[in-house]
Amino acid sequence: MAEKQRLRIAVLGTGYLGATHAACMADLGFDVLGLDTDQSKIASLSSGRVPFYEPGLEEVLNRNLAAGRLRFTTDYAEVAAFADVHFICVGTPQQANSNAADLRYVDAVVDTLAPLLTRPAVIIGKSTVPVGTAARLAARFRALAPAGEAVELGWSPEFLRESHGVEDTLNPNRIVLGTDSPRVEQVMREICASQIERGIPFLVTDLQTAELVKVSANAFLATKISFINAMAEVCEAVGADVIQLAKALSYDDRIGGKFLGPGLGFGGGCLPKDIRAFMARADELGVESALSFLREVDAINQRRRARTIDIARGLIGGSFAGRTVGVLGASFKPNSDDIRDSPALDVAATINSLGARVTVYDPEALENAKRAYPQLNFAHTMLEAVRDAEVVLLLTEWAEFRDADPDELGKVVAEKRIVDGRNALDPDYWRSRGWTYRALGRP
Numbered sequence: 001m002a003e004k005q006r007l008r009i010a011v012l013g014t015g016y017l018g019a020t021h022a023a024c025m026a027d028l029g030f031d032v033l034g035l036d037t038d039q040s041k042i043a044s045l046s047s048g049r050v051p052f053y054e055p056g057l058e059e060v061l062n063r064n065l066a067a068g069r070l071r072f073t074t075d076y077a078e079v080a081a082f083a084d085v086h087f088i089c090v091g092t093p094q095q096a097n098s099n100a101a102d103l104r105y106v107d108a109v110v111d112t113l114a115p116l117l118t119r120p121a122v123i124i125g126k127s128t129v130p131v132g133t134a135a136r137l138a139a140r141f142r143a144l145a146p147a148g149e150a151v152e153l154g155w156s157p158e159f160l161r162e163s164h165g166v167e168d169t170l171n172p173n174r175i176v177l178g179t180d181s182p183r184v185e186q187v188m189r190e191i192c193a194s195q196i197e198r199g200i201p202f203l204v205t206d207l208q209t210a211e212l213v214k215v216s217a218n219a220f221l222a223t224k225i226s227f228i229n230a231m232a233e234v235c236e237a238v239g240a241d242v243i244q245l246a247k248a249l250s251y252d253d254r255i256g257g258k259f260l261g262p263g264l265g266f267g268g269g270c271l272p273k274d275i276r277a278f279m280a281r282a283d284e285l286g287v288e289s290a291l292s293f294l295r296e297v298d299a300i301n302q303r304r305r306a307r308t309i310d311i312a313r314g315l316i317g318g319s320f321a322g323r324t325v326g327v328l329g330a331s332f333k334p335n336s337d338d339i340r341d342s343p344a345l346d347v348a349a350t351i352n353s354l355g356a357r358v359t360v361y362d363p364e365a366l367e368n369a370k371r372a373y374p375q376l377n378f379a380h381t382m383l384e385a386v387r388d389a390e391v392v393l394l395l396t397e398w399a400e401f402r403d404a405d406p407d408e409l410g411k412v413v414a415e416k417r418i419v420d421g422r423n424a425l426d427p428d429y430w431r432s433r434g435w436t437y438r439a440l441g442r443p
């Protein structure tokens with residue numbers, strides 16, 4: 001432990017990934033300095049407030065601020081002077097006009113930090129990047145850093161799920177490190193010592209394999225979701241029940257039940273943009289046909305949104321014009337306030353554009369949703385959102401919605417009609433309470 005505490009860690013970028021990583025590294029006993037160019041984020045984190053919703057994170061943040069192991073700054077010079085190890089945790093969103101990843105934030109970190117590195121440093125990339133990026137950045141560090149060859153880079157992709165960020169960072173199911181440098185490997189083994197001791201697999205690969213592990217994991221997860229959603233389409237054509245189908249499949253442990261939940265499909269800041277960036281990169285590498293199935297995975301996922309809208313439209317007689325619609329859920333998944341590529345808000349905005357008055361409620365994502373979708377109406381309770389609704393859509397499966405009382409909702413809606421976009425409710429129960437219940441992939 002004494003040896004370990006001497007390693008000083010910087011975390012560059014303090015979004016969902018970086019803020020969680022910084023707080024958890026401090027919790028493992030390291031001295032950590034988090035950097036972001038967004039002054040308001042840094043002010044918030046420094047005062048012990050997490051600027052987004054991530055269960056459990058605020059407690060870890062405050063514990064480590066109080067212990068003096070964790071600080072935040074906007075100053076790259078401070079970071080360069082402080083840290084032995086720099087983790088790159090900035091975002092790699094989809095480019096505005098293409099499927100490819102936008103690497104401007106990663107490039108900005110490298111171009112700003114490298115010229116300040118006058119002493120040996122290990123750089124560990126965690127951001128999700130197109131395969132080949134790490135090797136390019138390693139060369140750039142060597143070229144720009146005054147310390148030259150003494151700045152070495154490895155890539156260790158992050159697999160954390162939002163809403164389980166703290167748990168996934170402290171107890172990952174595996175740690176992957178891409179590097180050919182013994183020093184980088186030794187430093188990462190030191191940082192991850194307590195996890196390695198507990199038997200968490202630690203895999204060392206070359207840079208490009210490590211980059212590929214991340215994108216192929218997300219491609220697989222997205223494919224699994226779209227597979228079951230494709231089965232839902234077939235089920236709808238023949239009146240079969242995709243929930244029973246998925247359950248029966250899940251008993252085969254070669255298939256397994258995780259990520260086999262049919263419904264409105266995947267969204268968020270990772271799966272959609274990662275599969276698109278992966279296809280774009282495959283194109284550049286001349287192996288586009290190897291990933292052409294991902295185009296279909298994406299298309300199936302988008303069709304679920306259209307299908308949800310069709311079912312709701314069908315329930316109210318074929319047109320949304322002038323109708324009142326209540327939407328439950330705005331975040332891309334429960335227990336998160338992240339609305340990036342949120343299927344729920346995509347559906348809500350489309351229905352609104354078709355002429356309905358749409359009111360949305362979400363337990364945590366309302367502020368983000370309001371900023372991004374000013375054309376929608378927002379309510380501060382579930383009952384307010386569904387008041388006078390002619391159809392209700394459940395689009396994110398928060399516990400509050402799963403546990404909703406059909407009789408209570410029934411008293412305020414105009415018509416008892418519900419589209420369960422997440423297969424979160426018990427159809428028999430809702431029907432027994434007088435509701436017209438529809439779900440994706442079920443009779």
Ligand code: UDX
Pocket residue numbers: 158159160161162163218221225258259260261262263264265266267268269270271332333
């Ligand atoms: C994902 C990966 O799980 C994680 O390993 C990676 O580091 C980042 O991307 P995250 O985006 O936080 O994590 O969300 P996740 O829990 O994976 O859910 C992704 C989307 O898939 C959500 O919109 C969710 O609603 C949807 N989903 C998930 C389904 O539609 N069905 C399922 O069975 C599971």
